[in-house]
Amino acid sequence: MSGSLQPLRRGRRSGGEDSRELILGTARRLFAEHGFDGTSLRQVAREAQVDPAMVHHFFKGKDELFALSVELPADPEQVLAGVETLDPGERAEAIIRAVLRLWEGPAQHGLVAFVRGTIGSTAKTALLREMVARTILSRVMAGVPGPAGEVRMRGDLVASQMVGLMLVRYVVRLDPLASATQDEVVRMVAPNVQRYLTGELDNP
Amino acid sequence: MSGSLQPLRRGRRSGGEDSRELILGTARRLFAEHGFDGTSLRQVAREAQVDPAMVHHFFKGKDELFALSVELPADPEQVLAGVETLDPGERAEAIIRAVLRLWEGPAQHGLVAFVRGTIGSTAKTALLREMVARTILSRVMAGVPGPAGEVRMRGDLVASQMVGLMLVRYVVRLDPLASATQDEVVRMVAPNVQRYLTGELDNP
Numbered sequence: 173m174s175g176s177l178q179p180l181r182r183g184r185r186s187g188g189e190d191s192r193e194l195i196l197g198t199a200r201r202l203f204a205e206h207g208f209d210g211t212s213l214r215q216v217a218r219e220a221q222v223d224p225a226m227v228h229h230f231f232k233g234k235d236e237l238f239a240l241s242v243e244l245p246a247d248p249e250q251v252l253a254g255v256e257t258l259d260p261g262e263r264a265e266a267i268i269r270a271v272l273r274l275w276e277g278p279a280q281h282g283l284v285a286f287v288r289g290t291i292g293s294t295a296k297t298a299l300l301r302e303m304v305a306r307t308i309l310s311r312v313m314a315g316v317p318g319p320a321g322e323v324r325m326r327g328d329l330v331a332s333q334m335v336g337l338m339l340v341r342y343v344v345r346l347d348p349l350a351s352a353t354q355d356e357v358v359r360m361v362a363p364n365v366q367r368y369l370t371g372e373l374d375n376p
Numbered sequence: 377m378s379g380s381l382q383p384l385r386r387g388r389r390s391g392g393e394d395s396r397e398l399i400l401g402t403a404r405r406l407f408a409e410h411g412f413d414g415t416s417l418r419q420v421a422r423e424a425q426v427d428p429a430m431v432h433h434f435f436k437g438k439d440e441l442f443a444l445s446v447e448l449p450a451d452p453e454q455v456l457a458g459v460e461t462l463d464p465g466e467r468a469e470a471i472i473r474a475v476l477r478l479w480e481g482p483a484q485h486g487l488v489a490f491v492r493g494t495i496g497s498t499a500k501t502a503l504l505r506e507m508v509a510r511t512i513l514s515r516v517m518a519g520v521p522g523p524a525g526e527v528r529m530r531g532d533l534v535a536s537q538m539v540g541l542m543l544v545r546y547v548v549r550l551d552p553l554a555s556a557t558q559d560e561v562v563r564m565v566a567p568n569v570q571r572y573l574t575g576e577l578d579n580p
Contacts, residue, residue: 292496301548321552328544328553329564336540340532344505348525349532360533360577364568373564
């Protein structure tokens with residue numbers, strides 16, 4: 173699967189490049205300020221002072237515009253392909269393997285730069301929050317049983333472990349965790365992720 | 377305990393301010409390049425082109441110089457006071473409570489700025505790695521039984537969960553985890569941290 177992890181395309185059009193970048197920059201600001209749901213393509217066009225048709229000319233829709241605004245160096249849909257169809261009770265290992273494959277594939281440098289840039293900036297952190305909740309957790313938590321609020325909490329807990337794992341292993345590079353094999357990481361971390369996904373949360 | 381969480385003092389001396397800042401800047405660079413153990417006060421003085429006595433005049437020793445280089449907005453010794461004396465088999469809750477108290481006390485804004493600045497910069501990330509391993513994990517993992525390599529791995533795993541928790545709750549602010557009470561967070565997260573500290577790691 174790691175062969176399919178291509179960075180999202182960024183179009184290069186000599187003519188429309190300026191308008192495209194203007195739209196992207198405007199979208200980035202609006203998504204950061206108002207979130208995904210609070211931002212419409214119409215608004216983006218208005219704030220960028222371009223015709224709405226031009227937004228549709230450059231971007232397939234709000235999802236693509238959002239993904240490009242965040243400048244995520246990988247496509248969550250590809251990375252997490254198959255995860256949402258697995259039994260939630262046995263999904264932790266697949267989530268961890270998908271993340272490890274991604275970070276140990278060609279996107280690694282882009283991801284480190286993405287994390288550094290995103291966490292280093294307040295506006296980008298807001299984008300990241302939107303992206304994690306909408307694009308990643310919606311897939312990771314699909315079909316997990318329980319009341320919606322509880323499932324969202326479980327998703328945040330899974331995120332807390334996975335974000336920490338990526339940071340400590342690939343960005344801060346604490347050893348020996350940074351040099352453990354993928355299988356070792358899965359054995360050590362999967363039971364914890366699985367507890368957040370479907371385990372008993374309230375009774376230690 | 378949160379009343380005792382004072383930011384580390386930064387001296388302001390009109391006369392020696394320049395020399396002090398010069399020494400700090402040099403130390404920051406050397407610690408990032410060569411780590412704590414690979415950096416001596418003598419080297420710092422040489423590279424800063426000041427007399428070694430001046431380094432000792434401004435800083436109590438290498439530990440203080442390092443702590444000030446990292447610009448950590450809280451003192452790990454105070455934050456984790458008492459944790460290392462607890463039975464490792466029942467230490468997770470105390471670790472989590474110490475971290476939550478810290479981040480929900482007066483140091484919060486400084487900590488967010490610290491995390492943003494540190495993760496945003498390659499050199500600062502190297503400093504962070506040194507600091508986490510030396511100053512924090514040494515305390516958190518004190519007395520945890522097992523071979524040294526395994527205990528270090530357990531420490532990195534604890535760090536992965538705690539770093540992720542801080543980022544998701546306080547920096548990225550994913551809800552509902554960002555608005556859960558401290559008691560809720562402890563109930564949800566402590567069993568996972570405790571497994572990393574002293575639980576079975578290899579058999580899920």
